[in-house]
Amino acid sequence: MSAVLTDVPETKPWALRELPAFPSITTKLLQLLSSSDTQVNKLVDLLRSDAALSAELLRRANSALYGFRSQVGSLQHAVMLLGFDQMKSLAMAVSMGAYLKSALRIAALRRCWRHSLATALVAEQLARHMKLDPDGAYTAGLLHDIGLLGLMVNYPEAYSEMLVVGSENAFDIRTVERAQFDVDHCEAGAWLAQQWNFPEEIQQAAARHHEKPADDHSSLTACIYWSSRLADALGFLVNPTPDLHAYADLREIMPGGKAIPENPSEWKTSIGAKVDGFE
Numbered sequence: 001m002s003a004v005l006t007d008v009p010e011t012k013p014w015a016l017r018e019l020p021a022f023p024s025i026t027t028k029l030l031q032l033l034s035s036s037d038t039q040v041n042k043l044v045d046l047l048r049s050d051a052a053l054s055a056e057l058l059r060r061a062n063s064a065l066y067g068f069r070s071q072v073g074s075l076q077h078a079v080m081l082l083g084f085d086q087m088k089s090l091a092m093a094v095s096m097g098a099y100l101k102s103a104l105r106i107a108a109l110r111r112c113w114r115h116s117l118a119t120a121l122v123a124e125q126l127a128r129h130m131k132l133d134p135d136g137a138y139t140a141g142l143l144h145d146i147g148l149l150g151l152m153v154n155y156p157e158a159y160s161e162m163l164v165v166g167s168e169n170a171f172d173i174r175t176v177e178r179a180q181f182d183v184d185h186c187e188a189g190a191w192l193a194q195q196w197n198f199p200e201e202i203q204q205a206a207a208r209h210h211e212k213p214a215d216d217h218s219s220l221t222a223c224i225y226w227s228s229r230l231a232d233a234l235g236f237l238v239n240p241t242p243d244l245h246a247y248a249d250l251r252e253i254m255p256g257g258k259a260i261p262e263n264p265s266e267w268k269t270s271i272g273a274k275v276d277g278f279e
């Protein structure tokens with residue numbers, strides 16, 4: 001599988017040794033996400049099997065962010081109110097956040113997670129204009145920097161110091177990663193996504209989201225490439241990089257860019273509120 005991915009390292013990169021296993025609930029959610037005939041009760045059964053996740057999902061469904069007037073008392077009820085797709089996306093983000101928890105104490109690393117969440121939310125919108133599945137785009141956005149998240153879970157201190165030095169000198173993040181870890185986060189992501197049996201499209205996004213797509217390209221990888229750049233431009237960036245584009249420029253250069261808001265301030269605020277809700 002994945003012979004098309006040229007940059008999957010052949011052997012396990014040392015920097016990913018001893019990485020805690022990807023949570024099995026998250027893997028099962030990914031499988032549910034990629035099958036089109038999933039039923040509500042299957043999702044609810046899966047979520048119920050993890051008490052901490054269920055409790056956290058109920059807490060969020062009851063938070064002001066969703067503005068429901070009555071108390072949301074059960075996962076079934078939450079799915080009814082939020083909708084099936086939104087519930088899947090929320091569960092995916094909450095379970096990933098739990099996996100990253102210890103690393104998220106460090107501010108620089110929290111920025112990486114905020115960037116992933118913002119990319120997911122932007123991708124969800126962009127997918128609608130690109131006629132792609134918004135739900136799948138959300139998940140791919142959430143996981144596109146999985147290599148970066150993996151390195152940061154394994155080496156929180158070293159990675160955050162590297163980010164500081166990199167940003168002071170406006171170095172390209174992948175160059176500094178290779179210098180420090182012998183692997184960059186796209187290679188690391190390709191490797192992890194393959195090891196963890198992510199759907200093929202997500203493997204592609206993890207491996208290729210820094211390669212500028214051809215202009216007429218309307219694949220999920222292209223959607224994630226532009227979403228990650230837009231998340232940066234909206235202020236949810238990991239690091240200032242030499243190729244950072246302003247929002248207005250991105251809107252000009254990306255195919256179909258005119259479909260996104262001319263003034264991004266409302267978009268930025270709504271994404272910010274959702275991203276904040278995850279902290």
Ligand SMILES: [Fe+2]
Binds near residue numbers: 209
């Ligand atoms: Fe990236």
Ligand SMILES: [Fe+2]
Binds near residue numbers: 115119144145228
């Ligand atoms: Fe990114």
